[in-house]
Amino acid sequence: MSPTPAVSKASHHSAEGRPVAQNRRARHDYDILDTYQAGIVLAGSEVKSLRAGQVQLRDAYARVIDGEVWLCGVHVPSYAFAGGFGAVDPDRRRKLLLHRRQIEELGRRTAQESLTLVPLSVYFSDGRAKVELALAKGRRRYDKRHAIAARDADMEARRAEAGRRRGTRASGEAL
Secondary structure, eight states: OOOOOOOOHHHHHHTTSSEEEEOHHHHHHEEEEEEEEEEEOOOHHHHHHHHTTOOBOTTOEEEEETTEEEEESOBOOOOTTOTTTTOOOTTOOEEEEOOHHHHHHHHHHHHHSOOEEEEEEEEEETTEEEEEEEEEEEOOHHHHHHHHHHHHHHHHHHHHHHHHHHTBOTTSOBO
């Protein structure tokens, strides 16, 4: 009998860093000033739900309360095959794990500078659930329009540059 081929570690780790869920709206609504990687305290059935990609970050935020960082507004539905064992509230607050200095800095900056803690993504790293947490400043409506206009102008400039390199103009006619 021939031995069964072992699964390579490279294929296992390539899926590890891939985000389980992303808060795409956060980059539109906020100016991201700084990001932090935080561990998240979960029940066993919640980990299974996360691995299945069942998490919603749309209205999520984090707060520093009594020297601890709590993630609020994240919806993690109960795992379908957990039976009665995994019965936890899907919308409960979840504790985030950060270094003490980071927690103190986040608490100070959110209080003094009126900044917000927003989760950008949830992913697994070395088998542990992690949250990419951003220290962000809310954008006003005119700031959003300005950001969209700047992005469109940048994209148009890149198209024109690519057209010059190929020997055509952005409108498609030859030089």
